[in-house]
Amino acid sequence: MVRFPAPLQRGDRIGVTSPSAGVAGPGADRIDFSVDWLREAGYDVVVGDMMDGTAITSGPAALRARELTAMLCDPDIRCVIPPWGGETAIDLVDLLDWNALADAEPTWLVGYSDLSTLLLPLTTRLGWATIHGDNLADTPYDVPDALMSWRDLAAGPGPHRQHDSGLVADWWRFEEDARATRWKRVGDGRWTVHGADVVDVTGRLIGGCVETMANLAGTPYGDVAAFGREHAADGLIVYLEAAGDVAATICRNLHGLRLAGWFEHAKAILIGRTNAPDSDGFTQRDAVIDALGRLDLPIVFDLEIGHVPPHLPLVNGALATVTVDEDTREIVQRLR
CATH class of the missing domain: 3.50.30.60 (LD-carboxypeptidase A C-terminal domain-like)
Structure with missing residues (x-):
């Protein structure tokens, strides 16, 4: 059975962490803007410690896995989104606390590109529904009339027509x-x-x-x-x-x-x-x-x-x- 996280509503807390590539240089300005954009849209946004963009990943795999697990298991966080993808999220897949995740209520995880490395096992192993959609950096872009934002999909059961x-x-x-x-x-x-x-x-x-x-x-x-x-x-x-x-x-x-x-x-x-x-x-x-x-x-x-x-x-x-x-x-x- 697929387990769908609770509908995401304005006022809910969204966690930001980098399971793969972190944030540095001109991209940091974009992420700061995107965090502020989500807050202005009515969400309570918390930014984790694993955000450093000076290397290929935001930090050691064990620390990235720990922070992602903690956010996904935190009942006060209703959604987790990365700044963007990256290259080697696969290095933390077997370091996630799968037992803790299995015992937790499902939380929305949103992203694409290297985040597919995490979205896929959360769905196939745990039955959690996950969202293949915009990463944080893309979220402020206007959505064409024919499409929907990931936030609208997470907000209710649908039917969602695109x-x-x-x-x-x-x-x-x-x-x-x-x-x-x-x-x-x-x-x-x-x-x-x-x-x-x-x-x-x-x-x-x-x-x-x-x-x-x-x-x-x-x-x-x-x-x-x-x-x-x-x-x-x-x-x-x-x-x-x-x-x-x-x-x-x-x-x-x-x-x-x-x-x-x-x-x-x-x-x-x-x-x-x-x-x-x-x-x-x-x-x-x-x-x-x-x-x-x-x-x-x-x-x-x-x-x-x-x-x-x-x-x-x-x-x-x-x-x-x-x-x-x-x-x-x-x-x-x-x-x-």
Whole structure:
């Protein structure tokens, strides 16, 4: 059974900690602004000690694991969010106090990129719903009309309805504007389907960043096959996004996920829009089709769920319906 944290309301306490990369330089101005933005939006924000950005991580893995565990187990903290992702959150996965977390009431954990390394096992091991959505630095950006903020998803059971926004955007560099709240529009986009004429499926959402999750496959912290068996009656909708690795590497990673049984109970696969490079004419789309096209599942490409903003937040564990046809491109999530 999926355990959904209590709805997040204005006035609730949000904890900020860096399980992966910390904060330094021009990025510190952005995080200060983002903390103030959340406070002005009505939340009680507390910032942890593990925020140092002078090295690849914000501190020793044991200390990062201890602070994250403490925040997630603190009944006064209703949500935890990192400043952004990073590179090596995997070094603290086996240092979290999983027994304490299992005994605690679930708390929202929000983020993407390297945070997928933590979102995934919280959902697959503990059954906690987690939110693949904006990190703290992106939270102040305006949300397109077709999408929702992660805060709105966390605020109630839904149904939460989001559509293809048509927007392809980029971030403002911190040196340009550390207080930016409007995305830099760079183009237009559209969801497309491979392997079916139309898509109309319902299942439990699970997924995240390919490069970080591939390292969890085959371990107790990335057993999506077991999660699929547990929810076989509903089936899964697996969503994936490439951060920056070349297409050949992404292809190998996706084959690894396939061989680890991640799609055995899948009804559809969602792929995030990416700027990750091709490999000598072998495109990112080719990589997905090479690894997953043989599964005879509909694949929906170019969703706003990754490293190309804006962001369509998804709740790991939510029951979602994805509909794509000539007239409709939407995903509806129910937190039940």
